[in-house]
Amino acid sequence: MSSKTETPPVPPELLARPRLAADVSVHEPAEEGAPWLIQQGQARYFRVQPDLARLALALNGTRDHALLAEILGAPWTVDAVAGAVEKLAAGRLLDNGEAVRRSARRFKFVPPMTLQFTLVRPERMLRRISPLVRALTGRAATVAAVVLTLTGLLVLAAQSARVGAVLGQPLGLGTYLAVFAGVLATTAVHEFGHGAVLTHHGGRPGRMGVMLFYLSPAFFCDVTDGWRLPRKGQRVAVALAGIATQVVIAGGAAVASLFFSGAARDGLLVFAFVTYIAGLLNLMPFVKLDGYIALMSHLDVPHLRDRALTDARRAVAGVLFGGRHSRELPELGRWAVPFGLASMVFPLYMIATAVGLWGDTLQRVGVVGAWLMLCGVGFLGYHLVRGFARVVREARAGGAGAARIGAVAVLLTGALTAGLALVDVPYTVSAGYAVRDGGKVELLLPPSADRLVIEKGAEVRLYRVGVAAKSETGRGVIADDRATATTAPLSAFLPVRADMLPTPADGYLLRLTKSPESDLGGAVVDGGRMPAGQWIFTKYVLPAFRW
CATH class of the missing domain: 3.90.930 (Outer Surface Protein A; domain 3)
Structure with a gap:
């Protein structure tokens, strides 16, 4: 657009x-x-x-x-x-004398980080299956869906020990591929559910296709026409249809795991857990996902999040800089500002959580993983700076004085600088390890890893790394700080059981103080402590430029 x-x-x-x-x-x-x-x-x-x-x-x-x-x-x-x-x-709603471009482009960029590719116009296909949708949205089918969803949760709870073990250990490559394919197929059904319910209520779904959503592959279905539905309950049903399909599929997978063993059972448990979590995240109203659309439809307040963010920025501007500020959502009372503040913080929390969860694993991959981490941290920093700039603009619009704005900005900048310079945080280097023939244990560093902390006697912790958790299983120290050019299997850097795709690495001999449980896994080298600003630069910026 x-x-x-x-x-x-x-x-x-x-x-x-x-x-x-x-x-x-x-x-x-x-x-x-x-x-x-x-x-x-x-x-x-x-x-x-x-x-x-x-x-x-x-x-x-x-x-x-x-x-x-x-x-x-x-x-x-x-x-x-x-x-x-x-x-x-x-609002660009009037004729300006130029011909309107009725674009048939299949590619569409949606800021800030979504690229969509249209595959089909699903309206005709969805109308053909409207009798099936009518049956699936009936009372009996709804009760069955709720029972299956709850049963699946009970199954996961009953097998919580096994679920934790599976999430904390490497899986076979075939299991990973099957889970990934299942998650991708579920997102397709999720979007199909939105379009089907919209069609059932008389709306017209627009485009359907695939997209890169914050660098993750997914599907989409344009259900903007849902705003034409006369009753807000219908619009809520359209918004929640995708989540409903997700959790029903997750429940079915969890129940199915009872009838399998080995890798098949583990894959079903991981898929069910991931799909339930995806449904829960989709339900969060603080980002523009299904839960937010449902809340906005229920309250019948258009542009709810954008207006709540404006109220939150004005509230922050009032506290920091003073001035008089009107409310965008006076009809929502006191909770508009807290909702806006949560909508500010939650996306940043999600990015920071993803960086913390996947940071070590991505940096073990090498330069590509290091660049992905740098992009994630840069995106987080960009949103922080942009958010502060918007608060300053609201302060100026509310009549706050330039002197006070400047003074507060200097104080905040000084406090941030002092924190980055004076607060020390522990620094570690992500790596892998392998037990070679004869029992020799090597620390394996990818090309992007920091070699400056690799010295004789440095402490190393050895981990078993899984999809969503890791556990320490061994310890050691670097016995010799002279590197040996070698290769590392994929399993040393990623939580997957596969002795394939060997990558260049530097090997350092380890002397164990506690033997690990497996021959391959992740490792973390203790690099001491350093100021927070230096830590950010060393941890997330420099690895992207080490070739």
């Missing part, structure tokens, strides 16, 4: 006799009490008051402001019409 700066302004002569753009339409309420909607293209909907909808319907390019005010009557005046026309033009 083009930004406002890319759209030519409406010429004065067209503003004088305005007309809706060719890709803009006005939708009457579907039933009594439902809102009027203005639709632009396939994916933008605006709720409007009836008076503005009547004005939009009257914009045919032949009537000037005075005639429009005369035709529409109270409350419209010439000045009111002019103001409304300016707002419609600012």
Whole structure:
């Protein structure tokens, strides 16, 4: 979608006799009490008051402001019409004299980090299966789905010891591939569920395809048309349909694990656990996922998160810089600001958690993993800086003085600098280990690892690393700080059982103080302590530039 700066302004002569753009339409309420909607293209909907909808319907390019005010009557005046026309033009809803591009591009970039590729227009296909959807949304099917979901949770709880063990140990490559394929297929069914329920309620799903969502492969289905549904309960059902399919599939996998053993059982347990967690994360209302859409639909407040974020930024600006600030969501009372603050913090928490969980594993891969970590940390820093800049803009808009803004900014910068310089944190280097023929144990460092902390006598902890957990199983010290050029199997750097894809590595002889449980695994070298700023630079920036 083009930004406002890319759209030519409406010429004065067209503003004088305005007309809706060719890709803009006005939708009457579907039933009594439902809102009027203005639709632009396939994916933008605006709720409007009836008076503005009547004005939009009257914009045919032949009537000037005075005639429009005369035709529409109270409350419209010439000045009111002019103001409304300016707002419609600012929203790119008026004809600007240029032909509307009806793009058929399959690729679409959605800021900040999503790239979509359209595969199909699913409306016709979904209408054909509407009888099946009607049966699956009936009372009996709903009860069965709830029972299966709860039963699956009970199965995982009963096997909690086994689930913990599976998540904390390497899995076979075939099991990983099967779990990945299952998760990908589930996301496809998830999106299909959104489109099917929207079709069931009379809506029209848009595009369906694949996407890279924060560098992770997934599917998508455009259900923006759900805003045209007359009842908020219908819109909530569309939003939650994907999560419902996820947890039902997870429950089925958990129950199925009771009838298998070995790698098949482990794969089903991992798949069920991951799918339940994905459904839970999708339910979180603090990011623009299904849970947020459901909450926004239930409250019947368009752009809930964006407006709550504005209220939260204004509250922070008021505390730090002073000034007078209006509320975007006064109708929500006290909880709008806490919700906005949570919506600020939660995405940063998710990124930081992902960095903490996968950081060591990715850095063991080498330069590619190091660059992925640098991108993640850079993205986190970018959002922090952008968030502060937005708070400052809100402070300026609220009348806060430049002197106070400058003083507080200097104090915060000083406090951050002092923290980065004075607070010491433990520094470690991620690596792998292997027990070679004859019982010799080698510490294996990928090319991106920091060699400066590798010295004779440095302590090394040996780990068994799994999908979501790791446990220490051995200890040792570096017996010789002279490196030997060697290769390391994939299992030394990633939580997978596969003696394949050997990668270049430097080997250092270890002297064990506690023997590990397996011949391959992850390792962490103790690098002492260093200031937090130096730690960030050494841990996440330098590895990307070591070749």
